[in-house]
Amino acid sequence: MLQPDSVEQTAGMPTKMNSSSIRRLNRVRVFHALRQNPGSSQRELGRLTGLDKATVSVVVAQLQQEGLIERMASTSVRRVGRPETALTIAASAGVLVGARLEPKTIRMVATTLAGEILAHMQIDGSRNVRRAITLLQKGIQELLTQAGENREVRGIGVGIPGMMNREGRLVLAPNLGWRNSEIRPMLEENLNAPVYVDNDTNAASVAECLFGICRTVRNFIFITGHSGVGGGLVLDGRLYRGTGGFAGEVGHLSIVPGGRACGCGKRGCLETYVSEASILARLEELGRTLPDIWAVAEAQGDPKVRQVLDEVGTHLGFALSHLVNLMNPELIVLGGNLAVIAQLLMPTLKRALAEHTLRPLLEDVRLEVSPLGADAVPMGGIALALEGFLTSSVVMAEERSQRRG
Known part of the structure; x- marks a missing residue:
């Protein structure tokens, strides 16, 4: 799992470790430990988180008071003494929504706070920002109806294929044609719920840490391909964002000097050869028209x-070899729509990776396909919404406590 300070960065929280930050981190640790180990006792949560008994007791009491967790009779054999009760995330605690905005499609998923998928769907998208927000709003309403849930929406997380700075402002989304947009306030105004926004691949990387195959991996590269290609870089257990927040623009590595024109204004970028749109366009050049990446896999x-x-x-293996030589990761994860064709790419991808990667680094790294598949970015939205909800609810609890004092 990501280190706690990275969780705060993901949710847009400060990283300075004051007492308030520590309380938020303790809350996040306990909640995720219980989410990943349902039925744990308080004693077991202490062991899983490394927190002392008193701290776990306080956090559990707060979460229970807020209706986020509940106690149930334990069926396992315990030691002699006071019987321990098992804890679980309350099914009635609320709903989270995650979404991926793309030029042609919007993909959404609804889950419980424990991450259990209730429903997912895909609808048409738009390059017009106002139109896209309207479509997302209607889609979420349909999604919740499909999920059959009447519970409170605790948060909505949105992954966007664009460059987001550290303040959460969308600087550039070339495939959508959006520039310098205050996208989060616009979304909150229309969606009537707390909204958390990030670059789509960064969000998906967090989802891999919380729900996928990277829970115990400290150094990995996450690669996803939809309208473009993005990369999430996790170094020493922390999501690396770079100086301005723009790290991970793997899709704009130049792999063919003077090659195909890219929406970013440059030429020869990786995504002009590897993205779903580029694959379909290349097939069109060869006289083979297919509607989407699933049809490509079937053919x-x-x-x-x-x-x-x-x-x-x-092309992908060549680009990844540079990242492996630079980062020395233990894992490369292919997600999003790339996951649909990942196994079909493996022979040539591995051959190119081996050809251009230093042997000692090649021996350290392995390739895996994300179990989240095409829902990697929407589940990234779930991860953003969950972290945002957990941290913001602590702030609200502290404010209530101060008012009472």
């Missing part, structure tokens, strides 16, 4: 499809 026996997939694997 894998077609010689033209095989040719394009081999080209994609070669």
Whole structure:
């Protein structure tokens, strides 16, 4: 799992470790330990989090008072003495919504606070920001109806394929055509719930740490491909954002000098060869028209499809070799729509990776496909919403306590 200070960065919280920050971090630790280990006792939560008995007791009491967790009779054999009760995330605690905004599609998922998927759906998107927000608003209403839930929406997390600075401002989303947009206030105004926004791949990287295969991995690269290609960089257990918050723009690594024109204004960027839109366009050039990446996977026996997939694997392996040589990660995770064709890319991808990567670093790294699949970014939205809700609810509790004092 991401280090606690990275969790705060993800939720837009300060990283200075004052007493208030420590309380928030303790709350996050206890909640996630219980989410990943349902039925744990307070004693077990202490062991899982490394927190002392008194701290765990205070956090559990607060979460229970707020209706976020509940006690239930334990069926396991305990030591002699006072019987311990098992704890679990309350099913009635609320609903989270995660979304991925793309030029042509909006993909959404609704979950419980424990991360259990209640419903997911995909609708048409738009490059017009106001139109996209309207579509998202209607889509969320339909999603919640599909989920059959009447519980409070605790937070909405949105992953956007664009450059987000550390203050949460959307600086550039070339595939959407959005620039310098205060997207979060616009979303909150229309969605009537707390909204948390981040770069789509950063969000998906957090989801891998909370819900996926990277819970115990401290150094990994997450690569996702939709309208573009993005990279999330987790170094020593922390999501690396860079000076301005723009780190991870893997899709704009130049792999073919003077190559295909990219929406960013440059040429030869990785995403002009590896993104879903680029794959479909390349197949169109070869006289093979397919609607989406799922159709590409189904047509894998077609010689033209095989040719394009081999080209994609070669380009992706070449780009990833540079990242491996720089970062020495233990894991590369392919997610989003890349996960749909990942196994088809592996032969050429691994060959290119081996050709261009220093051998000692190559021996350290392994390739995996995200279990979150096409829902990686929407689940990233869930991760953003969950972390934002957990930390902001502590702030509200502290404010209530101060008013009573």
